[in-house]
Amino acid sequence: MIVKQISIFLENRRGRLAEVTQLLGDHKINIRAISLADTSDFGIVRLIVNDTEKAYTVLKSAGLTVNKNDVIAVEIPDEPGGLATVLNVLKAAGLNVEYLYGFLEKKTDKAIIIFRFDDMNEALRVLRESGISTISDQELSNL
Amino acid sequence: MKANIAQGFWDEKIECMDRKSMEALQTERLRDLVKRVYATVPFHQRRFAEHGVRPEDIKSLKDLARLPFMTKQDLRDTYPFGLFSRPMDEVVEIHSSSGTTGKPVVVGYTRNDLDLWATVMARTLRCGGVSEKDVVQNAYGYGLFTGGLGVHYGAQKIGASVVPISGGNSKRQIMIMQDFGTDALCCTPSYSLCLAEVAEEMGVDLRTMKLRVGFFGAEPWSESMRAEIEKKLGILALDIYGLTEIIGPGVASECPYRKGLHINEDHFLPEVIDSETGQVLPYGQEGELVITTLTKEAFPVIRFRTRDITVLDPEPCECGRTLVRMKRVTGRTDDMLIIRGVNVFPSQIEDVLVKIEGVAPHYLIVVDRKGTLDDIEIRVEVSEGNLADEVKKFEELERKIKNELESVLGISTKIKLVEPHAIERSMGKAVRVQDRRNLKED
Numbered sequence: 001m002i003v004k005q006i007s008i009f010l011e012n013r014r015g016r017l018a019e020v021t022q023l024l025g026d027h028k029i030n031i032r033a034i035s036l037a038d039t040s041d042f043g044i045v046r047l048i049v050n051d052t053e054k055a056y057t058v059l060k061s062a063g064l065t066v067n068k069n070d071v072i073a074v075e076i077p078d079e080p081g082g083l084a085t086v087l088n089v090l091k092a093a094g095l096n097v098e099y100l101y102g103f104l105e106k107k108t109d110k111a112i113i114i115f116r117f118d119d120m121n122e123a124l125r126v127l128r129e130s131g132i133s134t135i136s137d138q139e140l141s142n143l
Numbered sequence: 144m145k146a147n148i149a150q151g152f153w154d155e156k157i158e159c160m161d162r163k164s165m166e167a168l169q170t171e172r173l174r175d176l177v178k179r180v181y182a183t184v185p186f187h188q189r190r191f192a193e194h195g196v197r198p199e200d201i202k203s204l205k206d207l208a209r210l211p212f213m214t215k216q217d218l219r220d221t222y223p224f225g226l227f228s229r230p231m232d233e234v235v236e237i238h239s240s241s242g243t244t245g246k247p248v249v250v251g252y253t254r255n256d257l258d259l260w261a262t263v264m265a266r267t268l269r270c271g272g273v274s275e276k277d278v279v280q281n282a283y284g285y286g287l288f289t290g291g292l293g294v295h296y297g298a299q300k301i302g303a304s305v306v307p308i309s310g311g312n313s314k315r316q317i318m319i320m321q322d323f324g325t326d327a328l329c330c331t332p333s334y335s336l337c338l339a340e341v342a343e344e345m346g347v348d349l350r351t352m353k354l355r356v357g358f359f360g361a362e363p364w365s366e367s368m369r370a371e372i373e374k375k376l377g378i379l380a381l382d383i384y385g386l387t388e389i390i391g392p393g394v395a396s397e398c399p400y401r402k403g404l405h406i407n408e409d410h411f412l413p414e415v416i417d418s419e420t421g422q423v424l425p426y427g428q429e430g431e432l433v434i435t436t437l438t439k440e441a442f443p444v445i446r447f448r449t450r451d452i453t454v455l456d457p458e459p460c461e462c463g464r465t466l467v468r469m470k471r472v473t474g475r476t477d478d479m480l481i482i483r484g485v486n487v488f489p490s491q492i493e494d495v496l497v498k499i500e501g502v503a504p505h506y507l508i509v510v511d512r513k514g515t516l517d518d519i520e521i522r523v524e525v526s527e528g529n530l531a532d533e534v535k536k537f538e539e540l541e542r543k544i545k546n547e548l549e550s551v552l553g554i555s556t557k558i559k560l561v562e563p564h565a566i567e568r569s570m571g572k573a574v575r576v577q578d579r580r581n582l583k584e585d
Contacts, residue, residue, distance in 0.1 A: 007532035009525050011562050037534045041559050044534055063344075063564050065525045069532045098533060116532070 001136045002070045006047045009065035029055045035101035050141050071114050073135045078111040093126040153269040157409050158464045172437035177201045183228040212446045223249040229441045239287045240387045251441035263393035263407045264297020270398045271356040271381045273327050275302030282330035284571050285309045289391025294329045310570035313341040328357040332364040333573035339375040350377030358383045362572045363473050365490050367497035400461045403468030410438045429454045450476045482517045485554045489575045495547050501529045501540050505566045511579040520557040527563045
């Protein structure tokens with residue numbers, strides 16, 4: 001299942017990330033997962049939040065370059081080799097991962113990995129056929 | 144574009160005069176001017192003497208070349224009133240340039256000068272079809288800057304309804320535009336884009352408004368920026384030209400054919416010179432624009448070097464005007480940056496940026512010196528609609544800008560992408576260059 005992630009272009013400058021996360025906090029938006037890709041001048045913050053639409057509106061009206069992107073959330077067992085198993089399946093299918101980041105579920109022994117592939121539909125098909133479970137926006141919000 | 148090619152002239156007799164009659168008029172006025180300034184301004188008496196020329200030597204337009212040039216420095220050296228050729232009791236208004244690079248320039252106007260100013264500005268606005276039926280929103284700054292009052296006088300002369308809102312207060316500008324049904328907007332080109340941005344934030348679509356024409360000047364702007372303004376505001380964007388030292392706005396203006404700016408040459412006699420040698424260049428050759436004010440009373444100038452680079456074309460325009468046309472000014476010898484020995488104009492950079500998707504036309508050029516080498520960094524705002532979520536896509540964007548700039552400028556630049564609104568918006572003239580090399584020398 002495809003889920004929505006928020007991505008934000010930020011200048012690499014002191015306190016900028018604090019300002020943006022504060023803005024989300026002030027609007028009672030909870031961050032589930034975050035990843036930051038950066039260069040010396042700028043960075044891209046990627047977020048999974050409990051209310052994507054609201055976060056998008058809040059950030060957009062603050063004048064930021066913000067986007068909603070399609071990603072896939074895969075649930076894996078929180079144990080040694082858990083991620084490798086999934087990546088091996090993807091490797092065998094010849095799928096290329098653009099980026100990924102992960103977080104642990106609080107109440108279970110599972111971890112969730114957020115994936116971005118160059119071919120999202122093919123990735124979904126491969127995961128489904130390999131019996132690897134993906135989770136929905138709804139499920140993510142309720143975690 | 145909503146505007147049709149507007150018909151009508153303000154001074155048809157002058158604006159469509161044949162060249163021979165125009166030259167006769169200019170000659171008569173030039174001879175009078177030379178006598179006037181010689182009789183009243185010690186500065187001119189001294190300069191004429193230094194160049195071995197007397198007022199009666201000036202018999203034809205060709206003799207103009209015998210007179211010395213005036214530069215901005217002359218105007219500063221005679222600060223504040225040294226070049227006035229009328230007593231202060233005849234001066235009814237005084238304007239001044241900002242003086243950011245030295246002593247300000249001070250210019251005076253008599254009642255007749257103000258009437259002249261209103262006339263040339265009425266011609267300017269009529270060039271874009273403005274009539275007594277129109278609402279003119281004047282967002283040029285009112286005050287010592289000539290933009291505000293110049294437009295004001297011209298619009299009133301036409302009988303249009305002027306809204307003297309001045310610069311700034313962008314939300315209110317948009318509200319007034321909507322509520323008053325503004326027909327014509329006057330401001331700097333960069334401020335018009337700032338207004339478009341604010342309108343978008345307010346959820347207002349400027350393209351659906353009554354607004355049909357804009358008169359933009361006071362800073363150089365590129366054709367690509369014009370396309371951007373016309374797209375975002377849904378108007379006809381016309382370039383107007385003027386400078387404080389001559390009169391303010393009203394020196395020259397575009398008509399809807401936009402094939403150069405019609406110079407009001409019955410009052411402002413243009414020449415183009417080689418800026419190195421001072422040699423007068425024939426029509427069609429690019430060089431520095433030099434202007435002589437033929438009719439101004441309080442503050443006449445003779446052969447004033449504008450530092451603006453242009454080309455003159457004496458052929459009649461499709462609109463019917465025969466006034467000599469000047470090519471749009473996209474660079475000033477003042478704005479020109481010399482980076483590692485290469486001449487760079489901000490307008491060249493702007494032209495490249497406007498064509499690239501994913502960035503907004505807001506930029507700042509920072510020049511610095513690292514050791515002995517000049518370093519040029521261009522800060523560009525990422526557009527709010529940029530869809531990328533990967534670092535490499537932004538890096539590709541940086542590379543693309545860098546490559547295109549390099550092919551245009553011939554030098555390598557550093558590109559720094561910044562967040563939307565990170566570059567300060569100007570209500571008047573946009574600040575495009577930060578030259579830190581100069582700061583260090585001070």
